[in-house]
Amino acid sequence: MTTDRLSLLKRFFKKNRRLPSYSEMLSLFGFSSKNAVFKLINKWVEAGFIKKESGKLAPTPRFFALPMLGLIKAGYPILAEENRNYLTLDDYLIEDPTSAFLLKVSGDSMTGVGIFEGDIVVIERKRQASIGDIVLAQIDHEWTLKILRRDRMKRTNYLEAANPKYPAFRPRESLEIFGVVKAVVRKFN
Amino acid sequence: MTTDRLSLLKRFFKKNRRLPSYSEMLSLFGFSSKNAVFKLINKWVEAGFIKKESGKLAPTPRFFALPMLGLIKAGYPILAEENRNYLTLDDYLIEDPTSAFLLKVSGDSMTGVGIFEGDIVVIERKRQASIGDIVLAQIDHEWTLKILRRDRMKRTNYLEAANPKYPAFRPRESLEIFGVVKAVVRKFN
DNA sequence: AATTATAGTAAACATTTGTTCACTGTCAAG
DNA sequence: CTTGACAGTGAACAAATGTTTACTATAATT
Structure with a gap:
């Protein structure tokens, strides 16, 4: 599994506590055209991982969300219904x-x-x-x-x-x- | 206690998951000159709350850090020695x-x-x-x-x-x- | 009273930003 | 085979960015 780009982005955020600029993403993703970044970002915006407000990028709650399972006593784990929209454990706690x-x-x-x-x-x-x-x-x-x-x-x-x-x-x-x-x-x- | 500017900044970050730009800080802090922001930021950079890397601002671990106390059995709370530089509970956990x-x-x-x-x-x-x-x-x-x-x-x-x-x-x-x-x-x- | 530091205004500026447009190659579907 | 969608290149550009310089007012120190 070749680490996908969203993971690269998450890693960058985790390390730097901010999103990279488009030019930084060039090298981060290995593109040579900013337009490639532009399209990629827009895809993530539509997918709900990233938000744009007045030209500024910011991660959404979804960007951080870890999958949350519930374990039924009977013995099968299920996706916990509750998509409580807490962002991170910090925000939750x-x-x-x-x-x-x-x-x-x-x-x-x-x-x-x-x-x-x-x-x-x-x-x-x-x-x-x-x-x-x-x-x-x-x-x-x-x-x-x-x-x-x-x-x-x-x-x-x-x-x-x-x-x-x-x-x-x-x-x-x-x-x-x-x-x-x-x-x-x-x-x- | 008039909410100080660092708290305003933290609130902005908590809400938007990014730092504001200088122009946004103008209205956030009520300044009318970007230079005022510039100087304020530099103060925070020196204090270690914020980092600059290639002109981009990012919060430091310190920006998020909650004070961490230790409670001695005898009965007095002290600042826990361990300034483990974990950033947030997320990063810790x-x-x-x-x-x-x-x-x-x-x-x-x-x-x-x-x-x-x-x-x-x-x-x-x-x-x-x-x-x-x-x-x-x-x-x-x-x-x-x-x-x-x-x-x-x-x-x-x-x-x-x-x-x-x-x-x-x-x-x-x-x-x-x-x-x-x-x-x-x-x-x- | 004179001096110095602090906090802020105002304008000017090079650099970088995100965006747009036109174009190319690749791959899957009709 | 053709068509259309997809993924990426490359160049151009207005707008916004962070920084610098010069100046002012207020408060604190000597």
Whole structure:
């Protein structure tokens, strides 16, 4: 399989974080006429991989999209119906890049919700959270990552680990929330 | 906090998947001289947010980078030492976009390694895997996601769930590997 | 008060951009 | 065999690009 041109283009974008100009594509694809590039691009525009707006090229969501399968229990993989038009994993996971940051997790207190030591969580910076959210909080001036719970009787909030071996964490002085966990990410190997 | 110009630029890139031209930046930033843009860009180039190569602008890894913290058990978050220069979560998670695809997980057979129903796994398409890898495989013509194990005595491979409630899966006829799980991703809410 | 850096305007310019037009060879279909 | 579609060459071109130079106003420093 001789690497096709779209792959070459994707590789260029991955490396340079931009699309090449037509003259750059000349050498990238091995053409000697810009018109060849022109026609090729138009084909990709029609196919929906690339967009033109006021003469500027930009990749479309489709350009990045990885095929997404669903695995049926019975045993056959199918193309997942949901063409949720998320562009990249970034766009899927990080809604507001300006308020988001990453946190490398340590400890085993959240294994119950599938957050393990070494995982990376995406946190959205905010001071308010809903009950049940996984929050980054400071409880009695100590930082921690736990589930936010509410004690209806005492009308207070407290923190709970997602691991039966830890007790509930009830603040003596203060419980301050700094962010909410929006996603987890784990790499194998 | 009046949204600063770098944020405007990031927003533009997130929306259009490209950097604006200087003339577009005029209106984006509210300048009336291209030279103002020119100087601003050069500042960002020096700061390492943007790169110029042969007159073409491109964002650097730094442009995308989210702050990455580490959480010490004792209770204080610190800037994670590892400035691994991964660009985006995509680049961190997906090494080879041409051979990768996504799979939405169903079932509870992999909860032991923190893969739950509804999670999305990044799979690298390949026919060979190492013992211990989490693989997408066809065992006796049925698709499944399990851990690849080796039976040294019988000199055969078999599959194992990461959930004690399932027995080992030993192939009667065939065990064919289609890909290896490189990462998991889970979104909350 | 004088000085220096910073942030922006305004105009001019060579280079490069994407596009268009006319043309050629190749291959598959009628 | 002819026809038409397809893939590419080559040259020409208006428009837009990033850059440079000269100048102004504002704020900060000495």
